[in-house]
Amino acid sequence: MAGTAIEMGAIVTVQTEIRKGMASVVKQPHFEGSSQLKKLEPDSFHATVGYPFKNAGEVPPQWTYLDSEKIKPLTNLSNDVTLAARNSLIQMLDWLQATKGLTKEQAFVVTSVACDLRISNVVDVPNYAVTTICPTEIFGKK
Numbered sequence: 073m074a075g076t077a078i079e080m081g082a083i084v085t086v087q088t089e090i091r092k093g094m095a096s097v098v099k100q101p102h103f104e105g106s107s108q109l110k111k112l113e114p115d116s117f118h119a120t121v122g123y124p125f126k127n128a129g130e131v132p133p134q135w136t137y138l139d140s141e142k143i144k145p146l147t148n149l150s151n152d153v154t155l156a157a158r159n160s161l162i163q164m165l166d167w168l169q170a171t172k173g174l175t176k177e178q179a180f181v182v183t184s185v186a187c188d189l190r191i192s193n194v195v196d197v198p199n200y201a202v203t204t205i206c207p208t209e210i211f212g213k214k
Contacts, residue, residue, distance in 0.1 A: 094170070096170075097166050097167055097170040097171075098163075098167075099163065099166075100120065100121055100122060100123060100125075100159060100160075100163055101120070101121040102118065102119065102120050102121070102163065102167065103118075103119050103121075104116070104117065104118050104119070104208075105117060105119070114205070114207030114208075114209060115207075115209055116207070116208045116209055117205050117206060117207050117208055118164075118167065118205075118206050118208055119203050119204065119205045119206070120160050120161075120163035120164045120167060120203070120204045121160060121163075121192060121201055121202070121203050122155075122156045122157060122158065122159030122160025122161070122162070122163060122201065122202045122203075122204070123148075123156055123159060123199050123200070123201055124148060124149045124150055124151070124152040124153070124155040124156045124159070124199065124200055125147060125148055125149075125155075125159065126146070126147060126148075126149065126155065127147065128144070128145050128146070128147050129144055129145070130144070131143055131144055132149070132152070132154075132155050132158065133158075134154050134155070148198065148199070150197060150198030150199060150200070151197065151198070151200060152200065153191060153194065153200045153202060156199075156200045156201055156202040157189055157202040157204075159202075160189065160202045160203060160204040161183060161187075161189070161204055163204070164179075164183055164187060164204040164206060165179045165180065165183060167206075168182055168183070168206070172211060182206070182210070183204070183206070186206060186207060186210050187204050187205060187206045188204070188205045189202055189203070189204050189205075190202065190203045190205065
């Protein structure tokens with residue numbers, strides 16, 4: 073495995089907007105873009121980012137066999153890329169239902185067939201990140 077990172081000072085222009093009524097859906101970062109961001113992306117997409125966060129008292133499904141009292145009170149399982157992926161997918165499912173009018177089952181089908189998961193960060197501990205990318209052209213023209 074090899075990795076490259078370039079850290080530098082830069083002047084960038086970022087455009088943001090407030091999306092009314094989305095506060096209950098957006099719990100972790102979301103972003104949209106097009107092929108100018110990266111040639112490997114679809115022409116237009118919506119992406120959700122998941123981190124290995126959970127509510128205190130919860131035990132993530134992949135840890136339930138342990139019945140772990142040590143994991144239960146924690147809110148950040150910093151190196152758990154599986155939890156980051158799960159959170160990213162849950163964010164995408166919520167977004168598809170809230171913005172595209174899909175049922176939960178339809179959203180599961182879309183994420184299974186059309187969405188890609190990408191590990192976004194495993195270098196800057198403590199928070200691994202996984203991004204779910206959904207090509208928005210599958211929904212046709214706006």
